[in-house]
Amino acid sequence: LLLGSGTLGCNVARALLGWGFRHISFVDSSRVSFSNPVRQTLYEFEDCLEGGKPKAACAADHLRRIFPGVRSEGHQLSIPMPGHPVNASIPADVAETRAAVAKLEELIAAHDVIFLLMDTRESRWLPSVIAHSQRKIVLNTALGFDTFVVMRHAVRGEPPVAESSGPTPPFGAAPNPRCY
Numbered sequence: 001l002l003l004g005s006g007t008l009g010c011n012v013a014r015a016l017l018g019w020g021f022r023h024i025s026f027v028d029s030s031r032v033s034f035s036n037p038v039r040q041t042l043y044e045f046e047d048c049l050e051g052g053k054p055k056a057a058c059a060a061d062h063l064r065r066i067f068p069g070v071r072s073e074g075h076q077l078s079i080p081m082p083g084h085p086v087n088a089s090i091p092a093d094v095a096e097t098r099a100a101v102a103k104l105e106e107l108i109a110a111h112d113v114i115f116l117l118m119d120t121r122e123s124r125w126l127p128s129v130i131a132h133s134q135r136k137i138v139l140n141t142a143l144g145f146d147t148f149v150v151m152r153h154a155v156r157g158e159p160p161v162a163e164s165s166g167p168t169p170p171f172g173a174a175p176n177p178r179c180y
Helices: 007-018 055-066 091-109 121-133
Strands: 023-028 071-076 113-116 137-143 148-152
Touching: 007 023, 007 055, 007 137, 023 055, 023 091, 055 071, 091 121, 113 121, 121 137
Parallel strands: 023 071, 113 137
Antiparallel strands: 137 148
């Protein structure tokens, strides 16, 4: 499950396809814009026209065009974030947020590995917590202006990895999820 269909999501999807993965799902809430095709390898100029196609569905479609044997689907979904309040006085906002959380839980449950490829730390929090509660493998990748980080989240109860010469604890040593 790829949460984010931008530069990272497009490139991770192509790499996974090359490594033999045959079920790849995308989640994104945005649409393809004119700046995307030059950086994001699953989009073309035509995808930007008329307000832009939804990114997740478009990425899944292009991935199937690259390799028809892949099972790929796109889900347009806005992930609720801390610091982005839900207006409880508007029942439609509450219902939309609850539906988004339920869909996110369903998608995470249906996949073995969850990739957090979103732009903000806040957007990675809820998927991290849900994936941890479902004992899923989570890989987090974030880009900065001149830096990047890739982090694999621990799953409680994993067997320790072989001893290394560095001070890094084994993956299973963390009692709580590391959200970002």
